[in-house]
Amino acid sequence: MAEDADALRVRTLFLSDIHLGTKGCQAELLLDFMREVDADEIYLVGDIVDGWKLRSGWYWPQAHNDVVQKLLRKVRKGSRLVYVPGNHDEFLRDFLDMHFGGIEIQDQVLHEAADGKRYLVIHGDQFDLVVRHARWLALLGDGAYTAALFVNTHLNWVRRRLGLTYWSLSAWAKLKVKNAVNFIGRFEEFLIAEARRAEADGVICGHIHHAASRMVGDMHYLNTGDWVESCTAVVEHYDGTMEVIRFAEWKRAHAEAPTPLTSRSRPATLVEELAPAARNSLPASPAPGAGPHSTRAVA
Secondary structure (H helix, E strand, C coil): CCCCCCCEEEEEEEECCCCECCCCCCHHHHHHHHHHEEEEEEEECCCCECHHHHHHCCCCCHHHHHHHHHHHHHHHCCCEEEECCCCCCHHHHHHCCCEECCEEECCCEEEECCCCCEEEECCCHHHCHHHHHCHHHHHHHHHHHHHHHHHHHHHHHHHHHCCCCCCCHHHHHHHHCHHHHHHHHHHHHHHHHHHHHCCCCEEEECCCCCCEEEEECCEEEEECCCCCCCCEEEEECCCCCEEEEEHHHHHHHHHHCCCCCCCCCCCCCHHHHHHHHHHHCCCCCCCCCCCCCEEEECC
């Protein structure tokens, strides 16, 4: 089902906080990423389309449309796609448990990885007290955040002209503010508690634009990050291993040491299976395949 024979093949891809419809969205970088990665299952973990911004003014360049078309093409090629809405695309919560063109809409889902571990997949805005109980304050903060992204966009234009790599001013500033750091810590605690309540082994979320993969006791906390500031995603390899991919760093590393992209314990391609036979005149043993996927919506 791979669109590109050289693509990194993974069992599951988790993306969130793309914010299509905003000028801060790094749609071109996301398109590059999706050309490099192919997945059996794709989870869109909220804030894919920014309904808040689109209501105040329409902004939808060709690159944003290309992202949507790229995702739909992956569905047509055989990928399963589950959309878990967030607060910026909360209008989709009116269509929970429905299917549109092969896309499943779920409020939250339990994903079973290849190693048998179960992960609660949820955007996370349900545990952001500012969004839940002070919407006007959230919108005010969103305005300040938009201003920071405006500066960030022009700063990176200058950096590209100087031959420098992408760097997020807003992400750097966020981690320098003590209150923001405290908020991230509290957010993680709430999400871990919710995963325990769902009898899961971990949680995969978005919302706060801060990619992470860490163990909290016996629970695995994963945050997909975003495609506005950090350009990150979470992937599950065919052995059940979860990994945060920071695309700018990942792309730079592969450019410096170009080697075929592989995935842990992924199924071998036909060429890979026949190559040893051609060399040794012996049939190649098949590579281990991915086990059946198991997901269910959380009540």
